[in-house]
Amino acid sequence: MAKKLSNLKLIQTIKNIWKVEDLRVRIGITLLFVAIYRFGSFVVLPGIDTTKLGRLQEQTSDGLMSLLDMFSGGAFSNASIFALGIMPYISASIVVQLLAIVLPSFQKMQREGESGRRKINQYTRYLTIAILIPQGIAYLANLKYTAGAAIGVESNWAFLATSTIILAAGSMFILWLGERITDKGLGNGVSLIIMIGIIARFPQALIQEFTSRMTGAAGGGLIMLVIEIVLLVLVICAGVALLRGTRKIPVQYAKQATGGATVSGARQYLPLKVNAANVMPIIFAQAIMFIPMAILGYGAKGEPSAFVTLMSDHTSWMYNLIFALLIILFTYFYTAITINPMQMAEDMKRNNGFIPGIKPGKPTAEYIDTIMSRITLPGSLFLAAIAVLPAFAGYLGMQQEFASFFGGTSLLILVGVILDTLQQIESHLMMRHYDGLLSSGRIKGRVG
Numbered sequence: 001m002a003k004k005l006s007n008l009k010l011i012q013t014i015k016n017i018w019k020v021e022d023l024r025v026r027i028g029i030t031l032l033f034v035a036i037y038r039f040g041s042f043v044v045l046p047g048i049d050t051t052k053l054g055r056l057q058e059q060t061s062d063g064l065m066s067l068l069d070m071f072s073g074g075a076f077s078n079a080s081i082f083a084l085g086i087m088p089y090i091s092a093s094i095v096v097q098l099l100a101i102v103l104p105s106f107q108k109m110q111r112e113g114e115s116g117r118r119k120i121n122q123y124t125r126y127l128t129i130a131i132l133i134p135q136g137i138a139y140l141a142n143l144k145y146t147a148g149a150a151i152g153v154e155s156n157w158a159f160l161a162t163s164t165i166i167l168a169a170g171s172m173f174i175l176w177l178g179e180r181i182t183d184k185g186l187g188n189g190v191s192l193i194i195m196i197g198i199i200a201r202f203p204q205a206l207i208q209e210f211t212s213r214m215t216g217a218a219g220g221g222l223i224m225l226v227i228e229i230v231l232l233v234l235v236i237c238a239g240v241a242l243l244r245g246t247r248k249i250p251v252q253y254a255k256q257a258t259g260g261a262t263v264s265g266a267r268q269y270l271p272l273k274v275n276a277a278n279v280m281p282i283i284f285a286q287a288i289m290f291i292p293m294a295i296l297g298y299g300a301k302g303e304p305s306a307f308v309t310l311m312s313d314h315t316s317w318m319y320n321l322i323f324a325l326l327i328i329l330f331t332y333f334y335t336a337i338t339i340n341p342m343q344m345a346e347d348m349k350r351n352n353g354f355i356p357g358i359k360p361g362k363p364t365a366e367y368i369d370t371i372m373s374r375i376t377l378p379g380s381l382f383l384a385a386i387a388v389l390p391a392f393a394g395y396l397g398m399q400q401e402f403a404s405f406f407g408g409t410s411l412l413i414l415v416g417v418i419l420d421t422l423q424q425i426e427s428h429l430m431m432r433h434y435d436g437l438l439s440s441g442r443i444k445g446r447v448g
Contacts, residue, residue, distance in 0.1 A: 013429075016429055017425065017429065020428055020429065022428065023425065023428040023429070026184065026185050026186050026428075027185075027186060029180075029181070029184045029185045030181055030185035030186045030187070030192070033177045033180060033181050033185060033189075034181075034192070034193075034196055036177065037073075037082070037174060037177055037193055037196065038073065038196065038200065040075075040080065040081060040082045040170065040173070040174075041072070041073050041074060041075040041078065041080050041082050041197075041200075042075075042078060042080060043080055043081050043082075044078060044079055044080055044081075045079050045080070045081060045083075045163055045166060045167070046162075046163075046166070047159060047163075048079045048143075050078070050079070053077065053078070053079055055146040056077055056079065056142075056143060056146045057077045059142075059146050060076055060077040066404075068085065068087060070197065070198055070201060070404070070409075070410060071085050071086065071087050071194055071197055071198070072084070072085035072086075072087075072197055073085075073196060073197030073198070073200045073201070074197075074200065074201065075197075079143060080170075081166050081167065081169075081170040082170045082171070082173075082174055083139060083167060083170070084132060084135055084136060084139065084167050084168070084170065084171045085171065085174065085197065086171065086174050086175065086178065086190055086193055086194060088128050088131040088132050088135055088171055089124070089125075089128045089171070089175050089190065090190075090283075091128075091131055092124050092125075092127040092128040092130075092131055093124055094280070095127060096120060096123060096124050096127065097337070097338075098337065100120075101337050106120070125172075125175075128171070128172070128175070129168065129172070132167070132168040132171055132172075133164060133168060135167075136163070136164035136165075136167040136168055137160065137164055139167065140160055140163055140164065140167075174193060175190070177189065177193065178190040178192070178193050181193070186421055186424055186425065187417065187420055187421035187424055188417070188420060191413070191416070191417045191420070192417055192421065194413055194417075195413055195414055195417040195418070198410045198413060198414060199414060201401060202405060204401065205399065205401035205402040205404070205405065206402065208399045208401060208402060209225065209228070209398060209399050209402040210225060212397075212399050213225045224397075228393075228396070228398060228402075231406070232405065232406060235386070235389060235406050235411065236411065236414075236415060238382075238386065239386060239411050239412055239415040240415055240419065242274070242275050242379070242382050242383065242386065242412070243275060243278070243412065243415055243416050243419065244419070245273070245274035245275065245379070246271040246272060246273055246274060247271070247272045247274065247371060247375045248269040248270065248271050248272075249269065249270040249272060249355060249368070249371065250267055250268075250269055250270075250355065250356060251267070251268050251269065251270050251348065251353050251354070251355055252267050252353065252354055252355075252356050253267075253268065253351065253352055253353045268353075270344070270348075270355075270368075272339075272368070272371060272372060272375060273379075274375050274376075274378065274379040274382075275331070275379040275380075275382070275383055276334075276335045276338060276339055276372075276376070276379075277330070277331045277334035277335050277338070277383075278412065278416065279409050279412040279413055279416070280330070280334050281326075281327045281328075281330035281331040281333075281334055281380070281383060282327055282383070282387050282409050282412070283409060284326070284330045284334070285323055285326035285327045285330055285387070286323075286409070288326055289319070289322065289323055289326065315391045315394045315395065319391075320388045320391050323384075323387065323388060324384035324385075324387065324388055325384075327380065327383055327384040327387055328380040328381065328383075328384055331376060331379065331380035331383055331384075332376055332380065335372065335376050339372055341364075341365040341366070341368040341369040341372065342362075342365040344364075344365070344368055345360070345361060345362070345364040345365035345368065346361075348360070348364060349361060349364070355367060386411065386412070387409075389406045390403045390404050390406050392406075393406040
């Protein structure tokens with residue numbers, strides 16, 4: 001009976017979504033742009049023989065190359081026109097965020113509202129192009145080194161120049177698609193494109209894991225596969241709890257009553273996120289872990305040392321210990337540069353708000369900073385635990401591609417983007433006086 005009611009609720013929700021014309025159009029536009037992005041991921045650079053890309057695909061099976069290939073939806077290993085993906089824009093955005101902390105001119109633009117935001121976006125695009133040019137050259141050089149036989153034409157300067165322009169144009173086109181999804185579709189376009197690139201690899205990973213379990217390569221059979229799927233669901237639930245976890249601080253707002261007297265207004269709550277840094281600490285830590293090891297590995301002569309061997313193995317205890325410590329440190333660092341307790345205290349004071357029992361101004365900022373320090377510790381530990389879960393999944397005999405979905409960047413991006421998109425769909429339904437997606441309450445995204 002309960003299952004029948006649930007099916008009826010799902011059918012009614014789909015009908016409600018179809019009735020809202022604006023929501024129907026937005027979903028259609030989102031699906032169209034996603035289809036264009038996936039189609040472009042299989043369009044190969046001119047002059048490349050796809051049958052000879054075996055070494056490049058082996059190179060992207062682990063390490064930072066695997067992360068880049070995952071974010072590009074396999075375009076990196078396919079030598080596609082979208083091979084560089086959206087990551088150069090993400091890198092430029094991070095650099096601009098850091099510049100906004102140290103440069104007063106960027107801080108001034110942040111306070112200028114919409115005009116300042118447009119200027120910052122323009123600078124971010126310029127920086128993206130500046131990053132794309134050397135990355136395109138490096139990608140082509142790596143392609144020639146790993147899969148030189150795949151280049152069907154002579155790799156002269158004309159080929160290098162035209163291919164670099166195509167790669168840069170492909171990444172900027174992806175950025176344009178993401179912005180159009182944000183404006184005309186559903187959710188954050190850039191995040192949605194990254195999520196599509198990640199989830200595109202899931203069917204193949206699941207088939208590989210199924211084949212491995214059923215043929216006896218990993219052992220366990222169908223029962224072990226069911227246990228793995230149940231564990232994956234539990235990990236996803238843990239990721240949801242991490243992204244939605246908040247600590248609410250009561251805030252009282254004063255207002256002027258009749259006769260000029262100041263009285264207390266309605267009490268509200270200031271939500272402070274347990275994981276304010278989201279997935280950025282994992283991305284920073286993975287980059288820091290890979291770069292020194294790549295330099296040591298390429299520069300070493302003869303057999304690599306025991307330290308290099310351990311650090312090159314993503315399942316070793318040393319790699320995961322250092323990886324977890326870096327994530328904890330970067331969580332505190334990124335939270336410190338994105339959360340400004342003094343600014344929050346000033347905004348609260350400007351709106352006649354105060355935390356009961358705490359004086360406005362500097363004491364309020366110190367109180368918020370103390371609370372953030374306390375809740376960031378368990379958040380960083382939880383984030384580090386999720387990040388190293390793929391290593392433990394590997395110990396259970398899982399295939400590497402399937403194990404990567406048990407934690408780290410892929411899991412948190414998938415969960416976060418899905419939550420935000422569902423929250424936006426529910427908001428459209430509620431605005432038209434339809435029931436939400438859940439009967440037990442509203443969906444909460446990463447921002448509460």
